[in-house]
Amino acid sequence: MIVEYIMAALVLLGGFFCFIAGLGVLRLPDVLIRMHASTKAGTLGSGLILIAVAIFFSDIGTMTRALATILFLLMTAPVAAHMIGRAAFRSRVPLWNTKLEEGAEEKLSR
Amino acid sequence: MSPVLSTALDIAFVLVMLGVVGGFVRLVKGPSLPDRVVALDMMTVLIVSFCGLYAILSGQTAFVDVAIVVAVIGFLATVALARYVERRQHRYDGSTPVTAPGAKKEPKT
Amino acid sequence: MSWILATPIIIPFATAVLAFLFRHGPEGRWLSVLGSAGLLVSSIILMLTVLDEGVIAAQMGQWPAPFGITLAADLLSAVMVVITGITGLAIAIYALADVEQRKEQLGYHALYQVLLAGVCGAFLTGDLFNLYVWFEVMLISSFGLLILGGTRAQLDGGIRYVTLNLISTILFLSGVGLLYGMTGTLNMADLHGAVQEVDNPGLLVVVAVMFMIAFGVKAAVFPLFFWLPASYHTPAISVSAIFAGLLTKVGVYSLIRTFTLIFTTDIAYTHTILLWVAGLTMVTGVLGAAAMNDFRRILSFHIVSQIGYMVLGLALFTPLALVGAVFYLVHHIIVKANLFLVAGVARRIAGSTELGQIGGLYKTAPLLALLFLIPAFSLAGFPPLSGFWAKFLLIKAALEEGGYIIAGVALAVGLLTIFSMTKIWGYAFWKPHPAGLEPRLSRLSARDRAALLTPIAALAVLTCIIGLFPEPFVQFATRAAEQLLDPQTYVQTVLAAAPEAGQ
Amino acid sequence: MMNSIILNAATRLLVSLLLVFSVYMLLRGHNLPGGGFIGGLIGSTGFILYAIAMGPKACRKALHFEPQNIAMIGLGISLAAGVFPVVMGESFFTGQWIFIGDRASGDYIPVSSVLVFDIGVYLVVFGAILTLVLALEDEV
Amino acid sequence: MNIFGMNIALAIAWAALTGEITLPSLIVGFALGSAALYLTRPLFPGSDRYFKRTFRWVRLVVTFLWELIVSSVQVVIDVLTPQHLARPGIVSVPLDVKGEMEVLFLTNYISLTPGTLCLDVTEDCNTLYIHAMFADDPDEIRRHIKEGVERRVKEAME
Amino acid sequence: MELLVAIMVGVLVAASVHLMLARNVLRFIFGLVLISNAANLIIFASGRLTPESPPLIAEGETTPALDAANALPQALVLTAIVIGFGLFAFALTLVYRAYQNLGTLNSDEMRVAEPQAQKPSTAGQVAEKQYIARDADA
Amino acid sequence: MADTGAEVPRLAGGPAGWVSILIPAALFAWFAQFLGPVAAGEVLLIGFDWVPSLDIRLEMMVDGLSLTFALLITGIGTLVTLYSTSYLGAHPEYPRFVLYLMAFMVGMLGLVLSDNLIALFVFWEVTTISSYLLIGFTSDSAKSRRSALQALLVTGTGGLALLAGMILLGQAAGTFSLSEILTMGDAIRGHAHYDAILVLFLAGAFTKSAQFPFHFWLPNAMAAPTPVSAYLHSATMVKGGVYLMARMTPTLGGTEPWFWALIIAGGFTTVFASVLSIRQTDIKQVLAYTTLMALGALTLFIGVGTSAAIKAAMVFLVVHSFYKAALFLMIGIVDHEAGTREVGDLRGLALKMPVTFFAGALAAISMAGIPPFFGFIGKEFLYDAGLEAETARIWITGTIFAASVLMFVAAGIAVARPFLGKLPERFKDTHEGPWTMWMGPFLLGALSLFFGIYPDIPEVWMVGPATDAVYGSDVDVDLYLFHGINAAFILSMITFAVGLVLYLAHQRLRDGLARIIAANPIKFDPGWDRTLDGLRAIAEWQTRHLQSGILTRYIFITFATFAVAMAVTLWWQDVLNFRLDVANELEGLLFKHWAVLLFITAGAILAALTRSRMTAIAALGVVGIGVALIFIMFSAPDVAITQLLVETLVVVLVAVAMLKLPHLHVRTAEPHRPHHALLAVAVGTVTTLVMVAVLQGNLDLRLTEYFNETAYYEAYGSNIVNVILVDFRALDTFGEIAVVVIAALSAYALLRGTRYGTIREDGEALRDTVDDAVLPDPAARSADGEGRA
């Protein structure tokens, strides 16, 4: 029973972070800031739900797969963010109130 | 499945789908290409959640497999799109009409 | 039993794999010829078996019908496979001199063999979804063949061909889905019975019309034929020829198969539509040909026009009309493929297929002139060549049914066919070459000459044989038509073919 | 080529991981979601990533075989799996099964023409998609 | 690695002994095995390093997870509050780590932790560019990364 | 449930037809992707929709659950998806290459295979060359 | 060149020449053996089954009519082929000529001998084809080509009508056998299809025999080499139509429509052609028009249909064949030796070419109808029959009178003008043609005289039996040269008198005619061109609109066809008569279902409307994901995985391709086209309606149940979808992977086979022709061996 509650909590929390990711992408002022939302909240939300899945099935095969999925997200989400961020910067997307360090412009644009 | 978990799942579904809707609106609004890519990337991550929720709802581990595949390939799509954003902007700056390359060869970048 | 039905699919696929792996050497093209010969042999064995035993069927994977996929051959299927074997071999030989090494290295022979496999699969399958799959196999290999070489005309023609055919494909697929949704089965013999029990018979007609449109695009009937004249003149001649011979005929075959076996619940509605389609197809196609000034484009429009005759046979839906349709199918494949092959030789020695730019073939290449005249006059329906009998049967069938107008249309279209065949003859053969060139076959190397002319001559001889000795062919077509009109044997054979019948 | 150290590093990790994962999906397909298509598709995604990150040339080198040959050989294997029963006197594509071990007790390893067929499917999908993607990548 | 292998073997042995080869039993077995190995480490030369690394890894993962949660909460706050709180900036950080894998690990860590998102690494692996949500004090950010994250990653992966 | 899918299919079809009717052949390709999805949904829905019960035989069982979803249309859809992908990939490369060699994506401007029809008068003159000899009388 | 004294006469045509002569000669001899039995009233049937299942036999029916024709065909054929050896033997295409001529002869023989309607038609068309090839023999000449086509199309049109007529007749009679049909006259004439059959048969006969208004092809056909004209266009082929009418007289004849059709067409043709013959300056054309006149007369008299008329027709048939072939051959010799056929140029050749002159004179006298020549008998019989006719007697007689007068004139023009008078300087070196050439006209001319003197011979062996056959019962035929001074004789005398006057005035007559004709607005020959041009214009108009080259229009028509056909069928079949239980449908739908629905809908609409490529791709991705969600929600994990993988690959490929593709709005701004939007909505609506209707019914789950039950026990798998894919329906999967392989190979070939930039904008024509064609310079080609890279 307690496990059910834990799972319910994880699921709700995960859903909440997912919602925040979506809302953040919608609301935040520029693309790089939006990426903070999608990368962090999205990954965390999915991760929580997957943990709930792992607990729910609790057989070795499913647990490994659920955990593998989490690991995979942790591994790829930041790389994806890096790719988009770099592309955004290079394609000179307007940034909201952003302080640019000297020389960063050239280095990043190449 | 206890009513608690079942209710939590229903709520979570609504939350996840709302997140997806948020992403979709961003996708439509843009305004820049990277914005759209971010929206799409986030949506694929949310689909992972959706699959996880469905796995619990149906009691079928099969949907965990869907989740893992989504995690793998969502990344690939994002990388490809990011490259597109980066390269495209280099090639055609702004929206000035592009002369079709049928007649003469363009230098490779 | 099973192997007899499967070999026309297995052989070309195996050939494709081997020919592709040996694509960089000369082995590839000889493998292709060998494989085509193997296909012909296997198709003849199949035909003999069908003649001997009547309808035959085999359950793939030993799963009983209607659960697994059934391959089945009645006389129509068998003869279509034989014709595929004949034209396949002829064009494989022709390709020895027609297809450049560059294209071979890109996989020409694999594409070609898979095309043949797809065509045979479509003729032999007894399963509607499997038919869809073979259609796709055919379609995608035809895409590849069509653009191989990549001239601008090919790319442009390719876009037209691809877009319109893809639409048809989607319609076909959706139709299969809907039909499954109504009947719960995919096996065509099983569908024959299942459609009788559909709750909403009118809906079945709606789906039938959907299939009609899907197959209509494939068969290039009015008003769905645009893709054909837009593209058939662009690829290599070998490719044009195999397309001209086989592809649209698979559409016609499918129309015949489904509208005799499955969609016969409201003939008054469906087959009346087909009758209109037939007439309009004949007329618009032949007028299109009259407007063209290119050897291959004229021939392409004639394909459309001739499809109208075949559809007419189906639309009339009498025994004699179906005899005519079957006879027409067989005749047309041989003749039309051959005409394209002749066009290829004409281009090789006279420099173009554009009628305004060539000429003089009659004087200096009399053999080619003869080899053109035979299929051309056969196409135009002159006796005693094969085309005459085909038209005769259909017109007789139409008149017997009181279809005076459609018979008149068919006759008038025949006249216009003469008109455009003689246009080619007048410009390419009789008129002197505008550049003063004397196109001679001797300009070709002996090897090329043999590779190019042997298949043409063989097909021409076949045309003459059908024309001079039509009786066995008519009898054959009669039996085939009987099977089509009374599908009970087909249905029972397919559904009863025990999985153990594998040996 | 993306010229990104981060992406390159991630790719190195992912390619082999995806390859292993794809084979896993292939082998379990008969009993759980997966199979030849899915396996082949996942396997190819790894190399697509490789091609995007490090360029098609490097990817071809890593593949060792021409992808179109892989695809064709896959087709040949699938065909052979279907023809084998014909040689054995049964219908085209009749599954041939050998169980190493005792099936009743669940301790067994199945070897079947069906699995061979699925392996062919895997190779076809893998080879074909890479043929396509690499040909396109060559253009970029 | 043979110590790691032994640890795995112990985990499997535990699971086999308990009669259920499930993930929880394996994890328990692994933990018990580690404890056993730790206690008997004089018997295994070089096992010191193994445990040091294991410890650093565990520390890294735990801090990482913690920071992921913190950063997400930060995002939540910014998203849910009506005004945009962020004061974004792009900051360069000189790098000590050299290997590709280390860089990957580092950047992933940075991206998933509060307020920072890794934008790019220069091709010579010398400089890291990050996007910070609160870039009032770039030096503070640099210091946090150099002395916090980078050090821990280096230690874990060396 | 099926009703909703039917409506969705209708929307997808309408959108894809609209795209396919565009002069830009790239839009046609987009339409193709959409309509393939629609066709797959038609097959899928034709097998009727069953929530939350995949056609898998659970370990230790010999048949799937009684309420398991219809497996056949799933297999058909799977086949159709892969075939559709093959066709799409080819169509895309074709459009790609055609753009480079024809210099346009506008199908109205692609007039190589079917050149702009000559003015009827000129065409007539060309064709008439064969008929130059005419007797004056009768 | 010294004569080496070879015993075997040398033929200019070589072996082909010998073949060409010996075949007709042998056939002539063979047919001659039937003269006895046929004269005795026998009808011989010799043949075998050809296509028994269609009631088609290859069977000769040898009776008086067919034997007469057969003998004319082979006899004149022998003479013409002999003539041709000299006329064309040196021509490089002479063997082809012989081939066509032999084919023609076989066709003609088959036509007149066939007992089976369809076999008759087969041979009928053989004559059409071979005459096409013969008229176009001098293929370098545009005039020849045009004439050949004209002949082919005009007679071909008739031929097709004839085919329809024959099929209808065969249906009405229940057989295609002529010998049977000939006995069913009353039944056929009373049949509902009689009028149609008649019209169709006459269309065939009139075109073949060049009856007005289908006459114009025949004078043009004179573009053919002269032996061809002599053989085909006077003696044989053009009489095919006459044969047909004669043959069908017992079956179709004797009715009002038959009568009026034939006498109007025949009479008009007769007068019209004889007037025009005077107008010609080319002697061959003069003869051509007189041939038309003869064909008209024959038609006319077959139409009249009395025993006297049939008798007259048969006599005239034979008479005309003799003299007309002779005259054509004669003018051929003149042309061959003197180089012209113009009546204005030729003079006084009699001494230079005495034999030719003599032969021509014999034939011309026969044609003029002067006793004691066979032609006189022919004319007398015509007058007799005309005067005996029960209806339209005056008109018929008048027609024949006018024709006879003008034939008299034409005979004069054809022979008197070239041979008599003072020899111009330019013909000084002209000499007689070789024996092979004059032998034909000489024999035919001589026979015209011989048969005039001994009319019993043709009467007993040919005309009599022929008349019997046509009339359908025994007719008393008695040919006589002089039968006392009766009305016919008096008319003959008047004919000569008027004819002589007109001959003397014929040049003025010709000028007058030329003026009248010039003023006449109705011109058939240019009308023919206008018909063809009109046809071509229609064809081009249709093709321009239908096969417009505009892809969007093609697609529009395709979808519109779908929408209209489906909508009409839905309405017509009253499919949408069920009541939709919406409440039930919507039961159990949760937020997630609605969300996915909205998600897909919004994605689809976005994809359709956006002008940004990136948005479009993303929208596609959205739809793909949405569909995958449906698969997830409705229990299809395998499909969902595949869908997601494929959808991602789609996005990846598009993203790669778009790096080099232009923006959606660059140069392709889509105009707002309401009819496109309307069609899109229509297609979508129709699809939804059909789908809803289909899903109303119950689904038979036999197949699925079978799979569920056997998957584990017989196919050893637990994932039923996969088991279906790799076992139950493995053949589908195999085909599908073939699609994948080939798609990849094709795309590869497309990308690798055509390097961007290697094909120049203007290089197209070069590639299509030059690359594959062997060029005029054979040296360059042979240098690189096989000529293949």
Ligand code: NA
């Ligand atoms: Na075709």
Ligand code: NA
């Ligand atoms: Na399948």
